[in-house]
Amino acid sequence: MTILGRITLRAVSLKWVSRASFSRYQLSFSQPIKRSYKSIKMGSTEDKTSMARGSLIVLEGLDRSGKSSQCAKLLSYLRSNGLSVEAWRFPDRMTGIGQMISSYLSNESQLDDRAIHLLFSANRWEKRALMERKLKSGTTLIVDRYSYSGVAFSAAKGLDLQWCKAPEEGLIAPDLVLYLDIPPEKAAERGGYGTERYEKLEFQKKVAEYYYALRDSSWEVVDGCLMMEAVEQKLRELAMNCILKCQNGKPLVNLCSGI
Numbered sequence: 001m002t003i004l005g006r007i008t009l010r011a012v013s014l015k016w017v018s019r020a021s022f023s024r025y026q027l028s029f030s031q032p033i034k035r036s037y038k039s040i041k042m043g044s045t046e047d048k049t050s051m052a053r054g055s056l057i058v059l060e061g062l063d064r065s066g067k068s069s070q071c072a073k074l075l076s077y078l079r080s081n082g083l084s085v086e087a088w089r090f091p092d093r094m095t096g097i098g099q100m101i102s103s104y105l106s107n108e109s110q111l112d113d114r115a116i117h118l119l120f121s122a123n124r125w126e127k128r129a130l131m132e133r134k135l136k137s138g139t140t141l142i143v144d145r146y147s148y149s150g151v152a153f154s155a156a157k158g159l160d161l162q163w164c165k166a167p168e169e170g171l172i173a174p175d176l177v178l179y180l181d182i183p184p185e186k187a188a189e190r191g192g193y194g195t196e197r198y199e200k201l202e203f204q205k206k207v208a209e210y211y212y213a214l215r216d217s218s219w220e221v222v223d224g225c226l227m228m229e230a231v232e233q234k235l236r237e238l239a240m241n242c243i244l245k246c247q248n249g250k251p252l253v254n255l256c257s258g259i
Helices: 003-030 066-078 096-106 111-124 128-136 149-156 160-168 183-186 201-213 228-247
Strands: 056-061 086-088 140-144 177-179 220-224
Touching: 056 066, 056 086, 056 096, 056 149, 056 228, 066 086, 066 140, 066 177, 096 111, 111 149, 128 140, 140 228, 149 160, 149 201, 177 228, 183 201, 220 228
Parallel strands: 056 140, 056 177, 086 140, 177 220
Antiparallel strands: none
8 A cells, every 4th residue: 555545544544533532422411420329539630649658547337336446456556567647537526617516416506417517528628738748748547437427427317418428529538448337236235325416226227328328449348246356457457458558659539529
């Protein structure tokens, strides 16, 4: 084939690809947008630089599932291995917003369901900049509750799931979510149950359903009914694997609304 013939054939091929691509592009906008509520996270293009950093490890679960105890044990273990680690929890009741949330949770004040949801989200947002600095400086954060709790608890009240997710968009996505799986009935048998607003069995059952819907690839489900030592060992293994990945340059990404 002559050079001119090859050029002509190439031009025709490109023209066909261009038309096909345009057709697919046009088709994508002619179809209804499907929204998935099984994922709350998606990679952001904001921070794709490869660098050694700390890990954002979140513990989630129903009330009285053992999160706080396991956070403390994991913190102690990681520090004993020479790692820079801090324990955080949400809501952070030390801030002005956190004090409003604390008053609500202890039944000392009343707020509209949407208003309290936005306060929970704002409480996470007011810590975002510090969280990013800590992670980039190499400090791993062990966080007791995060965005998934906010969404699951508010959706369990009957609020629209996508509406509940929207304020979380742009927060830092966890590198690992450790979900302590325990039947609501078992959690209700544990000491101190019922002292706060949300500690009601039927409500916790609904929360568990939304937690299940929100699971994504960052989640590891751990049987919270195992002996405490067995749970502790499993969390250690998962956390150490996650920390190694982040030290090897896993980029930070942000949460999105799941659209």
